Amino acid sequence: MTLPMKITGFLATLVILVIVPIYSFIEPTHQESLLDSYYTTAVLSSTDLYAENCAVCHGAAGEGIGDTPALNTDAVRTMSENDLSKVISRGRSNTLMAAWAAEEGGIFSNSQIADFTTFIQQTNWDYVGTRVAELGLTPPEVIEMEVSDEMLSSLSAIDGGEILTEGLLVYAENCSACHGANGSGTIIAPSIDSDDLRARPKEEIIQMVNSGINGTLMASWQNILTPEEINATVDLIYRWPELIETGVDFPEVEVMSIPSSPELIADGQNLFNIACKSCHGVDGYGSPMAPAVNNQLFLEETPDAAIYQIIAGGVSGTLMPAWGSRLSDYNLQSLVAFLRSMEPSAPAILPPILGN
Ligand code: HEC
Ligand code: HEC
Ligand code: HEC
Structure with missing residues (x-):
């Protein structure tokens, strides 16, 4: 039997056993206030849980952020209890919406899920926004990362035209950290200056970069880079040997070093509590939703x-x-500084990704 049916069954029993007998003795206004207080309790207890777990994607006042849908709309408010409970319990596969019910691998009990359902149908979103701010959990604004024109033109002296220049720049900024400054790979990612790769059709490589490789650190880039940027980077992979043969000097790829300071670490910790703790656990020790990032092997390697x-x-x-x-360069750097600051005291746990 599904979870929502259980809850509906339970509520029906509750109505018969408790509310109906009470109703027969007390006036209707008292019954209303009883129900009101049931709703009020559900809404209030869910507000803080919303702030801690959902606001980062759905917005402080349920207004939605980036591609994540708003929850403060009539369309969502009027969804059936069953549908709401189902999406929160089980999530939606292949989206960022996780399954939150404990029995689906999440962190909430069935009664907390039922409270969330009531919360979404009944809450005053202005109040939620105020409460989220009070708790210091208002998510950061959406900031798009941009490739600046100055950077593009500073590389335009290289032979091989605009496309290669663009490819090299995109590569330097987005890929070199894992695939190495000269494309020959690092401890966490394979070489992409590779004849095997070049023997495969271009569409296949583009598809790989577009969609990423499931379950590995190779992310999907199609929402981060434009099709032209991806095309230019894939061209670069094919023309790498040609560039070397013709004696083109690769520009020094600057491997970014993240500054560290007590302020940056503190800002990172704050942001971690807002955006990451719900999955990676208190102080990054992990949860059923996500592995520990406070993890010596991962941080060392x-x-x-x-x-x-x-x-x-x-x-x-x-x-x-x-x-x-969703996060600015400064935000991302602060998170790295915060994670790095844990390294000296991090427990030695086998990293789930590096192992595969
Ligand atoms: C990591 C980001 C993220 C977090 C955190 C998150 N959601 Fe979602 N949620 C999404 C996305 C993305 C969708 C849309 C999924 C889709 O495309 O169908 C969604 C969809 C939903 C929907 C369905 C909306 C509709 O229009 O169908 C509900 C309800 C919902 N989320 C509630 C919650 C609740 C409650 C929490 C906290 C316990 C939460 N979400 C946390 C990303 C998130
Ligand atoms: C966070 C680390 C990381 C970043 C950043 C990254 N990759 Fe990868 N990439 C990987 C890993 C890990 C693999 C190997 C996945 C596997 O196990 O199949 C991979 C695989 C690939 C492959 C397939 C290699 C092969 O031989 O099958 C290509 C092509 C590729 N990446 C291109 C790119 C491009 C282009 C970028 C930048 C836009 C990029 N990657 C950024 C980690 C990364
Ligand atoms: C909705 C849940 C969720 C949220 C929110 C989340 N993560 Fe993750 N994260 C995961 C999962 C799941 C993995 C493991 C992916 C895998 O299986 O390879 C992961 C992996 C990672 C890794 C790689 C760990 C390793 O051992 O390789 C880092 C670093 C990381 N997350 C940092 C963050 C940071 C920083 C934030 C906040 C800005 C964040 N995560 C928010 C679910 C989440």
């Missing part, structure tokens, strides 16, 4: 720039969202 890219690009085919379109 993953350079700052790669951690930055993992957070920005997400892990496709898993619950790990791509934060690059």
Whole structure:
């Protein structure tokens, strides 16, 4: 039997056993206030849980952020209890909406899910926005990462035209942290200056970069880069040997080093509590939703720039969202600084990704 049916059954029993007998003795106004207080309790207890777990994607006042839908609309408010309960319990596959019910691998009991359903149908979203702000959990604004024109033109002296220049720049900024400054790979990602790769049709490589490789650190780039940028980067993979043969000097690819300061770490910690704790657990120790990031092996083996890219690009085919379109460069750096600050005291746990 499904969860919502159980709840409906339970509520029906409750109505028969409790509310009906009470109704027969007391006046209707008292019955209304009883129901009111049932709703009030559900709404209030869900508000803080919403702030901690849902606001980061659905917005402080349920207004939606980026591609994540709003919850403060009539369309959502009037969804059936059954449908609401189902989407919160089980999530929606292949989207960022996770399954939140404990029996589906999430963190909420059935009664908390039932409260969320009531909350979404009944709450005053202005109040929720105020409460989220009071708790210091208002999510950061959406900031798009941009490739600046200055950077493009500073590389335009290289032979091979605009496309290669663009490809090299996109590569330097987005791929080099994992695939290495000269495309020959790093501890966390394979070489992409590879004849095997070049023997495959271009559409296949483009598709791989577009969609990512499920369950690996190779993210889906189609929402982060334009089709032209992806095309230029894939061209670069094919023309790598040609560039080397013709003696083109690769520009020094600057491997980003993340600054660290007590302020940056504190800002990162704050943001971690807002955006990451719900899955990665208190102080990054992990939860049923996501592995520990406060993890010695992971931190030791993953350079700052790669951690930055993992957070920005997400892990496709898993619950790990791509934060690059939602967080500023400063935000992402602060998260890296915060994670890095845990390294000296991090427990030695086998990293789930590096192992595969
Ligand atoms: C990591 C981002 C993220 C988090 C955190 C998140 N959601 Fe969602 N949620 C989504 C996305 C994306 C969708 C749309 C899925 C789709 O495309 O169908 C969604 C859909 C929904 C819907 C259905 C809306 C509709 O129009 O059909 C509800 C209800 C919902 N979420 C409630 C919640 C609740 C309650 C929480 C907290 C317990 C939560 N979400 C946390 C990303 C998130
Ligand atoms: C966070 C680390 C990371 C970043 C950033 C990254 N990749 Fe990858 N990439 C990987 C990993 C890991 C794999 C291997 C996945 C697997 O196990 O199949 C991979 C695989 C690939 C492959 C397939 C290689 C093969 O031999 O099958 C291509 C092509 C590729 N990446 C291109 C790119 C491009 C282009 C970018 C930048 C737009 C990029 N990657 C950014 C981690 C990364
Ligand atoms: C909706 C749940 C969810 C949220 C929110 C989330 N993550 Fe993740 N994250 C995951 C999952 C699941 C994985 C593991 C992916 C896999 O199976 O490879 C992961 C993986 C990671 C990894 C790689 C860990 C490793 O061992 O390789 C890092 C780093 C990371 N997340 C950082 C963050 C940061 C920083 C935030 C907040 C900005 C965040 N995550 C928010 C679910 C989440």
